[in-house]
């Protein structure tokens with residue numbers, strides 16, 4: 001195999017969509033697996049829609065996802081510049097050569113004329129194809145008209161009939177009727193190169209060995225192969241990946257939920273989990289394992305086994321994979337992720353004291369269990385920071401309104417009122433006394449105890465909760481944590497007016 005050189009070539013016209021991120025990832029896996037080179041090329045020739053802000057975001061998001069590149073606009077390399085807007089001279093030079101060789105020509109048809117032609121073809125039920133009207137114009141004359149300021153595009157001269165067949169790594173042998181292609185525009189009337197043209201010049205000059213991209217580019221590949229031929233360049237090998245769709249089989253869009261890498265990173269999806277999930281979008285390892293490390297993915301990935309059918313983006317599966325990766329985080333990593341969210345929620349200060357950090361490390365372990373994404377963890381921590389009898393659910397309140405509920409809460413309040421600080425062992429002794437005094441036992445005893453201390457009917461085990469809430473109540477957080485005695489007092493006052 002030729003030295004592997006692959007590229008991800010995004011247009012900076014929006015945030016990095018997960019469909020494009022999947023393309024970037026497959027290229028990256030293929031490059032790393034083959035000890036090849038991974039290139040980032042920014043395709044910013046659409047001046048109106050390209051923005052530097054999107055490019056900056058894109059670079060950050062690719063970095064966050066762990067798709068490091070070897071050559072790119074920020075890194076340089078032997079085949080730069082890696083931003084198309086800086087390569088315009090090369091595009092023009094090759095276009096002139098094609099014109100001089102009679103392989104391309106100036107076309108003076110106005111947009112209105114082309115529109116009329118297109119509409120006519122559509123009305124007759126035909127595929128609109130450029131008529132080739134300007135093909136026969138003598139080059140010398142055309143050049144003079146252009147020099148005199150007349151607007152023109154440059155088109156590639158393509159065959160009117162025949163079939164083009166090429167091998168696709170994912171889809172096998174593919175054939176296309178050339179009569180349906182029309183002469184593609186290489187240079188637009190404003191002097192900028194078309195996508196199909198710039199991409200061929202760049203892929204050829206950057207010595208790209210494999211082009212791996214979405215199947216929405218298949219028809220472009222046909223045009224590009226014609227261009228390789230006209231330019232006398234060897235074409236790369238092609239692999240067209242199936243599209244990423246929502247569960248309803250339409251292109252994944254905002255309607256389905258988050259769609260950009262940035263949104264997922266903001267939700268606290270782990271980058272490794274998104275990496276893992278995207279690798280499974282249109283490919284699966286033969287042994288059926290789904291939770292895989294980067295290294296395992298690089299070793300096991302097989303481009304030839306990429307799926308030909310649409311890849312369905314399944315949010316639940318992404319969350320499941322995220323949960324599996326969360327489990328594998330260390331205590332410290334869990335605390336670091338939780339810290340980001342808890343600061344956003346205003347629960348934690350900008351800088352934590354040593355004791356606060358230690359508390360967070362202990363609390364983040366049980367509270368990150370079962371969350372789909374880290375943005376859900378602030379809600380979990382509300383058991384500490386947002387104790388509020390007033391906003392108790394109806395179910396929680398019902399627990400306290402039974403005969404036992406009432407007795408247990410009052411007894412608990414009276415006993416805790418006398419305690420300085422309690423731990424779980426102490427609470428066990430206290431609850432033994434309450435049981436004797438009230439005659440309430442089993443869930444009639446434990447449910448009211450839980451609700452009195454947490455104002456919730458489920459959540460952390462009390463033996464985990466009590467030491468954490470007591471220690472937390474000693475620490476100076478922006479939102480103070482109430483200790484057990486205060487909680488029992490507030491619940492008792494709220495429910496029973498005691």
Ligand code: GLU
Nearest residue numbers: 009010011043199212213
């Ligand atoms: N800039 C193109 C896009 O974002 C690149 C397609 C290609 O890989 O050739 O769709």
